Amino acid sequence: MSKAKAIPPLSTPTTSGRAKGDHSRLSLIRNIGIIAHIDAGKTTVTERILYFSGTIHRMGEVHDGNATMDYLPEEQQRGITITSACTTTQWHGYTLNIIDTPGHVDFTIEVERSLRVLDGAVGVFCAVGGVEPQSETVWRQSEKFRVPKLAFINKLDRLGADFAAVLEDMRTKLRVTPLPLQIPVGQGQEFQGVIDLLRMRFLTFLPDDGPSGETTQFWHEAELTPEQAQAAQPWRDQTLERIAEQDDALLEAYLSGTPLDLDAVHAVIRRMTLEGSMVPVLCGAALKNAGIQPLLDAVCAYLPSPQETPPVKGVHPHTHAPVTLTADPAGPFAALIFKITIEAGRRLAYARVYSGTVAEGELVRNVSQNLDERIAHIYQMHAEKKQRQDKAQAGRIVALSGCKTTRTGDTLAALDNPVLLEQIAAYQPVISLALEPKTQADAKKLSEVLQLFLLQDPTLFLNQDEDTDQMILSGMGELHLDVVLERMHREYGVAPRVGNPQVVHQETILRPAEARGVFERDLAKVQHFGAVNLSVSPRKRDVGNTVRWTMDTQGWPDAWIKALEQGVADGLQSGVLKGYPVQDVLVEITNMERRDGESSPIGYQMAAAQALRQALDAAQPVLLEPIMAIELTAPDEFVGDVIGLFNSRGGRVDNMFDRSGAKVITGMAPMRQLFGFSTALRSASQGRAGFTMRFARFDTLG
Numbered sequence: 172m173s174k175a176k177a178i179p180p181l182s183t184p185t186t187s188g189r190a191k192g193d194h195s196r197l198s199l200i201r202n203i204g205i206i207a208h209i210d211a212g213k214t215t216v217t218e219r220i221l222y223f224s225g226t227i228h229r230m231g232e233v234h235d236g237n238a239t240m241d242y243l244p245e246e247q248q249r250g251i252t253i254t255s256a257c258t259t260t261q262w263h264g265y266t267l268n269i270i271d272t273p274g275h276v277d278f279t280i281e282v283e284r285s286l287r288v289l290d291g292a293v294g295v296f297c298a299v300g301g302v303e304p305q306s307e308t309v310w311r312q313s314e315k316f317r318v319p320k321l322a323f324i325n326k327l328d329r330l331g332a333d334f335a336a337v338l339e340d341m342r343t344k345l346r347v348t349p350l351p352l353q354i355p356v357g358q359g360q361e362f363q364g365v366i367d368l369l370r371m372r373f374l375t376f377l378p379d380d381g382p383s384g385e386t387t388q389f390w391h392e393a394e395l396t397p398e399q400a401q402a403a404q405p406w407r408d409q410t411l412e413r414i415a416e417q418d419d420a421l422l423e424a425y426l427s428g429t430p431l432d433l434d435a436v437h438a439v440i441r442r443m444t445l446e447g448s449m450v451p452v453l454c455g456a457a458l459k460n461a462g463i464q465p466l467l468d469a470v471c472a473y474l475p476s477p478q479e480t481p482p483v484k485g486v487h488p489h490t491h492a493p494v495t496l497t498a499d500p501a502g503p504f505a506a507l508i509f510k511i512t513i514e515a516g517r518r519l520a521y522a523r524v525y526s527g528t529v530a531e532g533e534l535v536r537n538v539s540q541n542l543d544e545r546i547a548h549i550y551q552m553h554a555e556k557k558q559r560q561d562k563a564q565a566g567r568i569v570a571l572s573g574c575k576t577t578r579t580g581d582t583l584a585a586l587d588n589p590v591l592l593e594q595i596a597a598y599q600p601v602i603s604l605a606l607e608p609k610t611q612a613d614a615k616k617l618s619e620v621l622q623l624f625l626l627q628d629p630t631l632f633l634n635q636d637e638d639t640d641q642m643i644l645s646g647m648g649e650l651h652l653d654v655v656l657e658r659m660h661r662e663y664g665v666a667p668r669v670g671n672p673q674v675v676h677q678e679t680i681l682r683p684a685e686a687r688g689v690f691e692r693d694l695a696k697v698q699h700f701g702a703v704n705l706s707v708s709p710r711k712r713d714v715g716n717t718v719r720w721t722m723d724t725q726g727w728p729d730a731w732i733k734a735l736e737q738g739v740a741d742g743l744q745s746g747v748l749k750g751y752p753v754q755d756v757l758v759e760i761t762n763m764e765r766r767d768g769e770s771s772p773i774g775y776q777m778a779a780a781q782a783l784r785q786a787l788d789a790a791q792p793v794l795l796e797p798i799m800a801i802e803l804t805a806p807d808e809f810v811g812d813v814i815g816l817f818n819s820r821g822g823r824v825d826n827m828f829d830r831s832g833a834k835v836i837t838g839m840a841p842m843r844q845l846f847g848f849s850t851a852l853r854s855a856s857q858g859r860a861g862f863t864m865r866f867a868r869f870d871t872l873g
Contacts, residue, residue, distance in 0.1 A: 197476055197477050197478045197498055197500075197565070197566045198476045198478060199264060199265045199266060199476070200265070200266050200268065200476055200477055200566045200567070201265055201266070201267045201268070201290065201291060201470055201471060201474055201475075201476065202268045202288070202289050202290040202291070202477065202523070202566070202568055203267060203268070203269055203270075203289060203290070203291045203292055203293060203470060203474060204269070204270045204285050204286060204289045204291075204292045204293070204313075204318075205217050205269065205270070205292070205293050205295060206286070206292050206293070206294055206295070206309040206310070206313065207294060207295035207296065207297075207306055207309065208296075208297070208300065208303035208304065208306040208309075208863070209863070210297065210300075211295045211296055211297045211300070211303070211306065211325060211326075212295055212297065212325040212326055212457050212458070213295050215325075215457040215458055216293070216295055216323065216325065216457045216463065216466075217258075217269060218457075219457050219460060219463040220260065220267075220269065220463060220466075220467060221258065221260055223460075223463050223464055223467070224260040224261060224262045224267070224467065225260075225261070226258070226259075226260040226261075226553065257269070257270050257521060257552040257553075257568060257570070258552060258553045259551050259552070259553060259568075262467045262468075262470075262471060263467075263468075263471060265471045267467075267470065267471075268567070268568045270285045270289065270568075285509065286309075286312050286313050286315075286316050286318055287316060287507070287509055288507060288509045288523035288568065289316075289318055290318070290319075290474065290475050290476070290477055290479075290480045291318060291319050291320065291321075291470070291474030291475055292313050292318050292319075292320045292321075293320065293321050293322075293323055293466065293470065294306070294309075294310060294313075294320050294321070294322045294323070294450075295322075295323050295325050296322060296323070296324050296325065296337050296340075296341075297325060297326050297329075298324050298325060298326045298327045298329060298332035298333060298334060298337055298358070298454075299326060299329050299330070299331040299332055299333070301333075301336055301337045301340040302337065302340035302341060302344040302345060303802065303863060304800060304802045304863050304864075304865050306344075306345075307344055307345065308865050310345050314447075317447065317481070319444050319445050319447060319473075319474055319475055320444075320447075320450055321444070321450065321451050321452075321453065321466070321469055321470065321473060321474065322341065322349060322450050322451070322452045322453070323452075323453050323454065323455070323462070323466050324337050324452060324453070324454040324455075325454075325455065325456065325457050325462075326456060326457075326458070327355045327358055327359075327362045327454055327455060327456050327461075328359065328360070328362040328456040328458070328459055328461075329359065329456075330359050330360065331359065332355075332358040332359050332362070333358065334354065334355050334358060334454060338351065338452065341450070341452075347449075347450045348413075348448065348449045348450065349449070349450050349452045350410060350413060350414070350440065350443070350449040350450060350451050350452060351368065351406060351409075351410055351452045351454075352367070352368055352369060352410065352440075352451050352452060352453055352469070353365040353366060353367055353368060353374075353452070353453050353454050353455075353462070353465065354366050354368065354402075354403060354406050354454070355454050355455075356373065356399060362456060362459075362461075363375060364376065364391075364461065365453075365454055365455060365461070365462060365465075366395065366399060366403045366406075367465070368403060368406055368407045368410050369407075369410075369433060369436060370433070371395055371400065371403065371407065372392050372393065372394070372395070373392070373393045373394070373395050373396075373399055374390050374391070374392055374465070375390065375391045375393075375461075376390050376391075376455070376459070376460050376461040376462065376463075376464075377390070377391070377460070390464065411425060411431060411436075412425065413449065414431075414436055414439050414440060414443075415431070417439050417442070417443060417448075418435065418439050420435065421435055421436065421439060437472055437473075440472075440473055441472060441473045444473040444474065445473075445475055445479060451469060451473055453465055453466050453469055476566070477498040477565065477566030478498050478566075480498070482495045482496060482497050483495070483496045483505075483525045483526070483592065484496075484592075484593065485505070485582070485590040485591050485592040485593065486590070486591050487589065487590065487591070488538050488541075488589050488590070488591045489589075494590045496525050496526040496590065497526065498525065498526065498565040498566045499526060499527070499565055500527065500528050500564040500565045500566075501527070501528075502526040502527045502565065503526055503527050503584070503585045503587075503588035503590070504524070504526065504527030504528060504529050504535065504583075504584060504585040504588075505524075505525050505526045505527060505582065505583070505584045505585070505590050505592065506522040506523060506524045506525060506529070506563075506582070506583045506584075507522065507523050507525065507580075507581075507582055507583075507592050508520045508521065508522050508574075508577055508578070508579060508580065508581045508582075508583065509521055509522070509523060509579065509580075510579060510627075511577070511578060511579050511626055511627050512627055513623050513626070513627060517572060518572070518574060518575065518577070518626070519550075519570050519571070519572055520570065520571045520572075520574045520577045521552070521568070521569075521570050521571075522563075522568070522569055522570070522571055522583065523567075523568050524563050524564060524565050524566065524567045524568075524569065525565060525592070526565050527564075527565060527585060528562055528563065528564045528565070529546055529549070529562065529563050529583075530546070530549075530561060530562040531546060531547070531548055531549055531560075531561055531562070532545065532546065532547070533545070533546050534546075534586060535583045535584065535585065535586065536583065536584050536585065536586050536589050537574070537576065537577055537581055537582070537583055538581075538582045538583070538584050538589045538590065538591045539578075539580065539581040539582050539591065540576060540577075540578075540581060542576055543586070544573065544574045544575065544576065544577060544583065545573050546571050546572075546573050546574070547571075547572045547573025548571070548572045548573065549561070549562065549563050549569050549570075549571060550569060550570040550571075550572070551569060551570075552568075552569070552570050557570060571583075578626065578629075579629045580629070600630065600631075600632050600645035600646050600647060600675050601646075601647060601648065601674065601675050601797035601842055601866055602645065602646060602647070602648055602649060602651075602652065602672050602673070602674060602675060602797075602842065603643050603644060603645040603646075603672070603673045603674075603675050604643070604644050604645075604652055604656075604669050604670060604671075604672055604673070605636065605641040605642070605643055605669070605670030605671075605673070606621075606641065606642040606643075606644055606667040606668070606669060606670075607641055607642070607667055607668045607670075608667055608668075609666070609667065609668055613665065613667070616663070616665055617642070617665055617667050618642075620659055620663045620665045621633055621642065621644065621659075623663075624655055624658075624659070628646075628655070630646060630647050630651070631644065631645070631646050631655065632644075632645040632646070633645075641670070642667075645675050647866070649672060649846070652672070656669065672846060674796055674797060674841075674842050674843040675751070675797065676749065676751045676794045676795060676796050676797075676869075677746075677751050677752050677753070677754050677794075677795045677869045678746030678747070678748050678749075678751045678752070678753045678754070678787075678792055678793070678794060678795065679709060679753060679754055679755050679756060679792070679793060679795055680707060680708075680709050680753075680756055680787060680790035680791060680792050680793070681709055681790070681791040681792075681793055682708075682709065682790055682791045683706060683707065683708040683709070683790060684706065684707055684708075684786045684787075684789035684790035685704070685705065685706035685707070685761070685786055686704075686705065686706075686782045686783075686785035686786035686789065687702065687703070687704045687782055687785075688701075688702070688703050688705075688777075688778040688779060688780070688781030688782030688783070688784075688785065689701070689702045689778055689781070690702075690773075690774045690775075690777035690778040690781060691769075691774075694773070697771075698768075698769045699769065699771045699773045699774040699777075700766045700769035700770050700771065700774045701731075701735075701763075701770060701771065701773070701774025701775035701776070701777060701778035701779075702763065702764035702778055703735060703738075703760065703762070703763055703764075703775060703778040703779045703781075703782045704760075704761045704762035704763075704782065705739070705758055705759060705760050705761060705779070705782050705783060705786060706758075706759045706761060706786065707756055707757065707758055707759075707783070707786040707787060707790050708756070708757045708759075708790075709755065709756065709757075709790075710755045710756060710757050711755065712755055712868065712869075712870055713754075713755065713868055713869075714755055715754065715755065716743055716753065716754060716755065716756050716757075716758070717756075717757050717758070718736060718739055718740075718758045718759075718760070719757065719758070719759050719760070720759075720760045721759050721760065721761050722760060722761055722762055722763065727763065727765075730772045731763070731770065731771075731772055731775050733772070734772035734773065734775045734776040734779075735760065735763070735775040735776060735778075735779045736779075737776055737779075738775065738776035738777065738778070738779030738780040738783070739758055739760075739779050739780070739783055741776075741780055742779070742780045742783035742784060742787075743756070743758075743783070746787065746792060747784055747787045747788045747792050748792050748793075748794055749794065751794070753787065754795070754869065756787075758783065760779075763775065793871070795869040795870055795871060796841050796842065796843060796869065796870075796871070797841070797842040797866060797868075797869055798839050798840070798841055798842070798866075798867045798868055798869070798870050799839065799840055799841070799842050799845060799864040799865065799866060799867060800837070800838075800839060800864065800865050800866075800867040801817070801822060801836075801837065801838050801839065801840050801862060801863075801864045802835060802836070802837050802862065802863050802864075803817060803835070803836040803837075803838075803852075803860060803861070803862045804833050804834070804835050804836075804860060804861050804862070805833060805834055805836070805856055805859065805860035805861075806833055806834070806856070806859050806860070807833070807834060809855065809856040809857070809859060809860055810827075810834045810836070812855045812856065813836065813852065813855060813856060813860050814836060815855075816848075816851060816852060816855050817836070817838065817840065820840055820844040820845060820848060821840055821841050821844040822838050822839065822840035822844070823838050823839050823840070824836055824837075824838040825837050825838045825839065826838075839867060840864075842866075845864065848862070849862065
């Protein structure tokens with residue numbers, strides 16, 4: 172075995188700007204996210220990245236509750252990531268802005284918001300579990316934003332690890348073409364290291380290295396044994412063949428048996444990664460410090476810089492003319508706020524700067540709210556710690572203080588060059604709790620604290636029950652609301668009385684109907700009139716609502732038209748059965764009547780709402796409930812009991828297959844039947860079965 176040595180980078184920039192400490196050039200910035208299913212090892216991977224790159228000098232562990240990126244007490248107690256944590260580190264002259272995202276389905280919006288502002292991602296897969304349900308969810312979210320990705324197959328030291336099975340999972344479940352750049356030597360307890368297929372070298376990783384406080388990590392590199400070379404050659408041939416097919420010069424060299432130029436190979440891999448036509452795959456065991464440095468090299472070599480991502484599109488807030496922004500520090504300033512936190516009572520806004528430069532003390536425009544904000548301080552974040560900066564340029568992810576009214580999804584821009592960027596998508600809640608203050612004195616504080624959490628978390632919703640006067644807090648799942656209640660108590664000393672969880676519903680209709688609404692009333696000695704005819708009809712599930720005009724609106728005042736549309740929009744927010752939002756309905760405005768001297772915007776708004784309510788009532792309205800996609804894992808001897816329990820909870824089994832010596836059962840079940848299901852499942856299987864779920868859709872389970 173050769174002497175330990177520092178890992179060479181996979182790709183070296185051709186310019187001289189690669190000297191350590193020069194991180195201003197956009198080509199040397201990588202904005203990446205770590206995405207995966209819960210327990211795949213995302214936070215452990217991130218912790219090793221920070222340690223090996225010298226950002227931290229002692230590794231924390233998720234299972235010990237001291238991981239750097241899981242800094243909330245609730246994260247440390249539960250051993251899961253709840254909020255997206257941002258950090259910055261350096262590797263071979265590159266600046267890596269990293270977001271460690273949650274893996275639990277209840278915190279999917281955290282992943283969505285992060286992917287919206289990232290340029291690349293590393294998908295972490297458990298070598299035992301493969302591509303699990305939340306892995307599919309976050310991978311598809313990244314596809315929506317066209318985020319180039321690498322894959323890291325983790326936990327190859329675990330019993331039941333199967334590298335080839337995970338690659339097959341990627342092909343079948345994610346519908347991508349994996350490109351293995353490494354393969355493991357041994358799996359499970361026999362895991363020894365990895366083979367670099369491009370250089371045909373055997374790499375082993377030291378569990379500990381050097382004197383205390385030394386942060387440069389090393390590996391051992393050795394020639395392959397004849398047995399290793401024989402095992403690796405078919406993998407190498409397949410990988411090189413796929414790469415060569417993408418380049419004429421490489422293909423000619425490959426077919427003639429000429430050794431391939433590795434710089435040209437890296438260039439093709441990079442191009443395929445940015446196109447999304449293939450996903451480079453690396454492997455290791457993060458808990459054993461194996462495989463992280465080559466992963467860092469691959470991030471720098473294959474994932475894009477801010478300059479290589481598609482231009483960001485927006486609109487002018489007044490003219491609605493399209494605006495295209497490039498990552499140019501000298502361009503007009505524009506940034507998207509993707510996260511809000513409250514620290515010591517002060518608001519901190521996490522921003523991705525897409526164009527231009529902003530400095531401390533500068534006045535900028537919150538285009539979304541049509542207000543001016545002054546940037547008090549700019550910080551480079553490291554989990555809950557922060558380092559002050561004097562400015563932030565295009566391509567950076569930073570935190571801003573002083574933005575007193577800014578919310579998640581808002582756009583900040585230059586005063587003289589406003590632009591409105593595309594907002595971050597909202598999610599519908601699926602579960603709610605009734606909250607009551609324990610004493611009258613607690614009522615005001617409870618309301619204030621809830622408003623702080625609503626500001627930070629756009630997936631929380633708060634309503635007042637008119638009948639009971641209770642506060643109804645809605646969110647993405649039981650764990651989501653549990654964590655909010657725990658944080659309210661720990662951070663603010665607020666512990667309200669809590670009712671039983673209730674499922675959030677939506678409403679839709681099953682048949683067409685039409686109605687006429689007339690509003691005619693004297694308000695403040697002014698007569699208001701409006702008459703509206705409209706029809707409603709059902710649409711396909713999950714396509715949303717559409718409002719369409721079938722009458723000619725030429726000659727009708729804009730104020731009346733907008734008021735009518737507002738009346739319809741308001742009506743769709745509260746259905747006729749139990750007041751839940753209405754979805755998947757086509758509303759057609761067929762006629763308006765006018766009365767000289769009496770027609771008014773108020774009249775048409777109220778008449779439209781009245782007509783819509785009558786039409787919905789006649790269109791056979793039905794309640795839709797949240798349906799969850801379920802994946803159950805159970806040993807063979809408990810499969811019958813597990814399926815029986817699942818069926819008793821209204822579940823429907825769709826498929827069953829083998830994975831790592833256990834049966835995996837997939838299906839659908841209504842959310843309202845799943846309260847307490849995990850406890851019942853453990854009882855039915857002597858604690859040996861487990862399950863995961865993710866929101867699928869609002870529907871009836873038929």
